[in-house]
Amino acid sequence: MKLLTLEKINDLSAKPDRCMQDAPLGNIDFSCPFVPEIYTQLYFTDSYSQLSFEEKLHYNQLFGARMNEQFLVFEEDFTNTVLRIFLQCFSVSDDLKAAVEKMILEENIHSSMFEKLNRASFPDLFQKSSRFFTKLSFAERKMSQWILSFPGMFMFPVWLIPLLEEYSLKFSKDIMGKNSGMLGSLEENYVRVHAEHKKDEVRHVHIDIYILEKILSHSGSLKKKINRHLLVRFLRKIIIPRRSGPAVVKEFVKRNPRLREFLPVMLRQSENLSSNQEFVNSLFHAEMMPVTDYYMKEFTGIQLKDIFSFAGENSI
């Protein structure tokens, strides 16, 4: 699989029509769902069928805000941290440096766009902070900052960048189809923001692979072996809905008191989703992330199906 050349990437990123535009938002239409149903967690549980149409719509809108928040947190706290450390730790070509520097600026624009969209959607939740559903503890923040400070040693989390960028590409493509599933046409502002986001992410995925190639070229076989093992464990852990997904369910129930007695069941069913192959495939699958899957195989010898298909669980 051929990557875009860095020259081409830098060329494209200089063209305004090939970059995300920070356009003003219109009024949010609360009669519409915000995201396709298959991107929400409860959709994969039995509880979902027990909800009325209005409740499904309400849950979908809260989950849509959670998705914006996750993109924002990931790009601000994770991606840009890794990119800055990468530029500090490795000597790279001028082309790669320019591409990474532009990517950092673009991720900042994305974060502010997602923040604006969430504030327009749920001002009560996002007025004071851009983070409502995703809150890391102090220890978790420190631990991840420490690991990310050594990309030459612990490169396994870096794979999360192309994985989630290809996930966002698939999400943008699906949202641009304007169809939520059974809840009707998607909200126009959401369609527009995520369509704009796609313009930059198409290039970013290729930059990520150049970064990983560079980091891996400085790694010996023992380091690669350790990181391969950590990558598998890490990716299998993050598919368990532990924090932001359940936080959406709690907020949803808080706003819909009829559902209070079902809260424990809904939370249990969400937490069990990591053993639901259909749900796991909706998060990480080679068809959704062909570039990452291809280069993960090239660079580490493993593929997404080895990590995420339960039949293959003991093979790594």
Ligand SMILES: [Fe+2]
């Ligand atoms: Fe982004």
Ligand SMILES: [Fe+2]
């Ligand atoms: Fe990106």
